[in-house]
Amino acid sequence: MSSPAMAIDKRKTNTEDDNILEVTALKKHFPISSGIVFQRQVGAVRAVDGVSFNVIRGETLGLVGESGCGKSTTGRTILQLYRPTEGSVKFEGQELSTMTGNDLRQMRRRMQIIFQDPFASLNPRMTVGSIVSEPLQIHKMYANKKERQQYVEQLMEKVGLNPYFINRYPHEFSGGQRQRIGIARALALQPSFIVADEPISALDVSIQAQVVNLMEELQDELNLTYLFIAHDLSMVRHICDRVAVMYLGKIVELGPVDEVYENPQHPYTQALLSAVPVPDPVVEENRQRIIISGDLPNPASPPTGCNFNTRCPVAFDLCYQEPDPPLIEVRPDHFVSCHRVT
Amino acid sequence: MSTLLDVKDLVVRFYTQEGTVYAVNGVSFELEEGETLGIVGESGSGKSVSCLALMGLIPSPPGKVEAGTVMFEGRDLLTLKPDQMRLIRGKEIAMIFQDPMTSLNPVLTIGTQITESLKLHEGMNTSQSRKRAADLLDMVGIPDAYRRLDDYPHQFSGGMRQRVMIAMGLSCNPKLLIADEPTTALDVTIQAQIIELVKQLKDEFNMAMIWITHDLGVVAGIADRIQVMYGGRIMESGTSNEVFRDSRHPYTVGLLGSLPRLDSSGEEKLTQIEGSPPDMRNEPAGCPFAPRCDVREYLQLEKCWDQRPPLENVPDADGGSMHIMSCWADIREGVAENV
Ligand SMILES: Nc1ncnc2c1ncn2[C@@H]1O[C@H](COP(=O)(O)OP(=O)(O)OP(=O)(O)O)[C@@H](O)[C@H]1O
Ligand SMILES: Nc1ncnc2c1ncn2[C@@H]1O[C@H](COP(=O)(O)OP(=O)(O)O)[C@@H](O)[C@H]1O
Ligand code: SF4
Ligand code: SF4
Ligand SMILES: [Mg+2]
Ligand SMILES: [Mg+2]
Numbered sequence: 001m002s003s004p005a006m007a008i009d010k011r012k013t014n015t016e017d018d019n020i021l022e023v024t025a026l027k028k029h030f031p032i033s034s035g036i037v038f039q040r041q042v043g044a045v046r047a048v049d050g051v052s053f054n055v056i057r058g059e060t061l062g063l064v065g066e067s068g069c070g071k072s073t074t075g076r077t078i079l080q081l082y083r084p085t086e087g088s089v090k091f092e093g094q095e096l097s098t099m100t101g102n103d104l105r106q107m108r109r110r111m112q113i114i115f116q117d118p119f120a121s122l123n124p125r126m127t128v129g130s131i132v133s134e135p136l137q138i139h140k141m142y143a144n145k146k147e148r149q150q151y152v153e154q155l156m157e158k159v160g161l162n163p164y165f166i167n168r169y170p171h172e173f174s175g176g177q178r179q180r181i182g183i184a185r186a187l188a189l190q191p192s193f194i195v196a197d198e199p200i201s202a203l204d205v206s207i208q209a210q211v212v213n214l215m216e217e218l219q220d221e222l223n224l225t226y227l228f229i230a231h232d233l234s235m236v237r238h239i240c241d242r243v244a245v246m247y248l249g250k251i252v253e254l255g256p257v258d259e260v261y262e263n264p265q266h267p268y269t270q271a272l273l274s275a276v277p278v279p280d281p282v283v284e285e286n287r288q289r290i291i292i293s294g295d296l297p298n299p300a301s302p303p304t305g306c307n308f309n310t311r312c313p314v315a316f317d318l319c320y321q322e323p324d325p326p327l328i329e330v331r332p333d334h335f336v337s338c339h340r341v342t
Numbered sequence: 343m344s345t346l347l348d349v350k351d352l353v354v355r356f357y358t359q360e361g362t363v364y365a366v367n368g369v370s371f372e373l374e375e376g377e378t379l380g381i382v383g384e385s386g387s388g389k390s391v392s393c394l395a396l397m398g399l400i401p402s403p404p405g406k407v408e409a410g411t412v413m414f415e416g417r418d419l420l421t422l423k424p425d426q427m428r429l430i431r432g433k434e435i436a437m438i439f440q441d442p443m444t445s446l447n448p449v450l451t452i453g454t455q456i457t458e459s460l461k462l463h464e465g466m467n468t469s470q471s472r473k474r475a476a477d478l479l480d481m482v483g484i485p486d487a488y489r490r491l492d493d494y495p496h497q498f499s500g501g502m503r504q505r506v507m508i509a510m511g512l513s514c515n516p517k518l519l520i521a522d523e524p525t526t527a528l529d530v531t532i533q534a535q536i537i538e539l540v541k542q543l544k545d546e547f548n549m550a551m552i553w554i555t556h557d558l559g560v561v562a563g564i565a566d567r568i569q570v571m572y573g574g575r576i577m578e579s580g581t582s583n584e585v586f587r588d589s590r591h592p593y594t595v596g597l598l599g600s601l602p603r604l605d606s607s608g609e610e611k612l613t614q615i616e617g618s619p620p621d622m623r624n625e626p627a628g629c630p631f632a633p634r635c636d637v638r639e640y641l642q643l644e645k646c647w648d649q650r651p652p653l654e655n656v657p658d659a660d661g662g663s664m665h666i667m668s669c670w671a672d673i674r675e676g677v678a679e680n681v
Contacts, residue, residue, distance in 0.1 A: 066529040066530075066531060066532075067529050174618040174619075175618075176618055177618075204384040204385055204556075204618075204619055205384055205556055205558075205597060205600065205601070206384060206596065206597060206600055206614075206615040206618075206619070206634075207618060207619075208600070209600035209601075209612040209613070209614040209615070210614045210615075210616075212612060213611060213612055213614055216611070231529070231530070233530070233604060234559075234601065234602045234603055234604040235602050237602060237603075237604060237607065237608050238602030238608025238612065239602075239608065257607070257608075258607045261604070261607075271531055272530060272531060273604065274534075275530040275531045275533065275534035276530055276559070276604045277533075277537075277557065277559030277560045277562060277563055278559050278562065278603060278604055278605055279558035279559045279562045279586060279598060279601055279603075280562055280586055280587070281562045281563070281582035281583055281586055281587070282583070282587070283562075283605065284559075284562045284563035285563070287563075289534055289538070291531075291534055291535055291538055292531055292535075293483075293535070295499045295501060295502070295532070296529075
């Protein structure tokens with residue numbers, strides 16, 4: 001029942017101009033230094049190397065791609081947890097890349113992050129109550145202790161945790177429950193935008209659906225916008241309205257999920273989608289896999305020409321000579337960066 | 343085809359400071375020569391421990407194989423002495439793990455590690471074994487293999503390290519390869535490469551294989567038979583088609599229902615299994631899935647709590663079918679639509 005029209009519909013409940021986030025030509029390079037006494041920069045890891053996209057208020061934008069392609073760095077640079085090397089990040093109309101101090105702190109209330117590892121991201125010596133209320137204290141909200149506790153209990157209930165456990169420690173909870181604690185903490189300051197960096201990857205299969213359903217319910221109820229970073233392409237199709245495919249620091253394809261999944265244009269997207277196994281032996285038996293050889297190149301020395309030319313099954317002359325192909329709209333709302341397509 | 347491996351009533355426990363962990367509670371299965379068995383289940387369900395047990399690799403203490411037999415080519419592996427077992431491991435049965443970095447020695451070159459096993463099991467000398475090692479690396483698709491023998495594991499990517507593990511595993515022509523989540527740590531494109539490689543080598547070497555995974559998609563394409571585990575027991579087992587397309591156990595049904603599909607647009611809400619996986623420090627008297635089972639709730643089946651359902655043919659199994667499950671209920675009787 002995959003009609004692209006439906007996907008567009010879902011998305012068009014927001015108007016085109018209601019962008020909560022606009023990212024333009026964003027770069028984040030990490031310097032590589034060498035030398036024991038005198039550190040000097042000998043190169044840079046081009047973790048994010050010029051990405052542009054928008055996020056529409058109320059939608060979920062998926063960010064997918066192989067490990068190390070720059071998904072988390074993109075998420076963190078948007079939130080200014082890393083400062084951009086170049087480029088612009090506009091959140092609710094305001095430029096973040098040049099913002100500092102108190103202004104930035106105020107903006108951060110509206111943007112939160114949920115991490116992959118619910119075990120590592122919670123302080124083991126803090127109770128659930130203090131974990132969830134920590135952001136409130138930092139931002140001096142709910143100064144009245146009793147009100148604060150009430151609010152934290154409300155949040156716990158909202159994410160499906162029994163408020164009775166407010167004084168327990170993280171190790172007393174299961175993985176799924178810990179992820180709920182992380183979500184409650186992210187919601188505490190009533191953000192409008194959440195970067196979810198692989199929020200379900202560390203969870204048991206039967207728990208993943210619980211957390212995803214919760215995230216979807218909260219999105220509807222609180223009108224949240226998500227940037228959903230993930231490895232699991234099946235889950236991305238389920239939860240996202242649009243998807244951006246990254247390869248070696250760049251976006252190679254961007255569009256509505258059903259459109260991209262049913263009509264992938266970039267050779268990398270095609271290979272990526274064809275590699276995802278489907279839990280159905282009959283489907284598997286009849287599938288054509290595109291196996292791309294080799295590994296992701298080192299982001300400190302990307303290939304000249306198209307970033308994908310070292311592994312691309314359909315590369316031709318142009319791909320080695322011309323600079324990286326630009327991201328071009330090939331069908332309505334569907335963008336691709338490939339000389340073969342554009 | 344004849345039976346290569348016959349595991350009966352395997353029971354493994356760990357006696358830890360936090361209490362006894364009932365890791366594997368009576369697991370039985372058979373494997374034909376050349377057959378591929380997929381073992382699926384969530385983390386902690388006893389997949390790895392059952393396979394470690396049959397390889398004689400349970401750390402003891404705290405672990406102990408409490409009961410069971412593992413017949414492999416006419417011998418019960420559980421009664422073998424450690425050095426007899428060592429000869430079987432590596433030569434007759436090979437195992438590859440999720441994280442190749444932990445099974446490779448970081449301070450020895452790749453070449454040294456492969457040749458070691460060739461010298462031990464095949465009695466080769468240094469130059470013979472280096473030649474063979476390079477051939478093996480070449481076979482698993484490592485470019486420039488001879489030169490890379492002198493590299494250390496950290497100079498290889500995750501996918502290449504897993505290829506090295508496969509090369510080592512296959513170096514002595516084993517009859518059985520046990521792969522414990524070998525692609526879980528890898529990207530899907532690399533996973534697809536490894537799966538393709540293993541499929542091809544499996545036919546070439548005519549091996550039987552056990553592929554352990556929590557990803558139901560991975561085994562759908564490679565396994566002849568599937569075995570679903572939960573709480574240290576087998577919940578359902580049958581051919582891939584039976585388990586995936588005619589699932590009968592409430593846990594299998596729930597698990598498949600909770601998975602979004604790549605090949606269909608995700609408009610509907612995912613059906614979720616409530617609750618969390620069991621604490622393996624309690625040995626449930628009845629069905630381990632009972633606390634989370636909506637079929638039990640719907641049918642108000644009280645015996646699920648205190649009577650262990652036997653692992654038997656599913657109701658109405660075709661003649662000769664080995665589609666078995668451990669459940670008191672028959673979900674086809676109008677139950678599935680109602681829960
Ligand atoms: N703080 C840092 N210093 C130096 N290099 C970094 C830093 N953070 C990330 N990188 C590098 O930047 C690149 C992109 O990393 P990033 O964490 O964004 O990838 P990712 O797409 O999120 O991968 P994964 O799927 O593994 O989470 C990688 O090569 C990584 O090693
Ligand atoms: N060395 C060990 N010491 C204590 N408990 C263990 C040990 N190894 C495994 N277990 C426990 O045994 C159970 C089954 O584990 P395992 O077979 O590794 O699960 P999986 O299905 O994820 O492979 C789990 O509860 C696990 O915590
Ligand atoms: S531009 Fe060339 S190398 Fe790059 S993806 Fe397209 S065809 Fe392949
Ligand atoms: S035996 Fe009972 S509790 Fe267990 S799966 Fe069947 S119906 Fe559910
Ligand atoms: Mg990341
Ligand atoms: Mg395991």
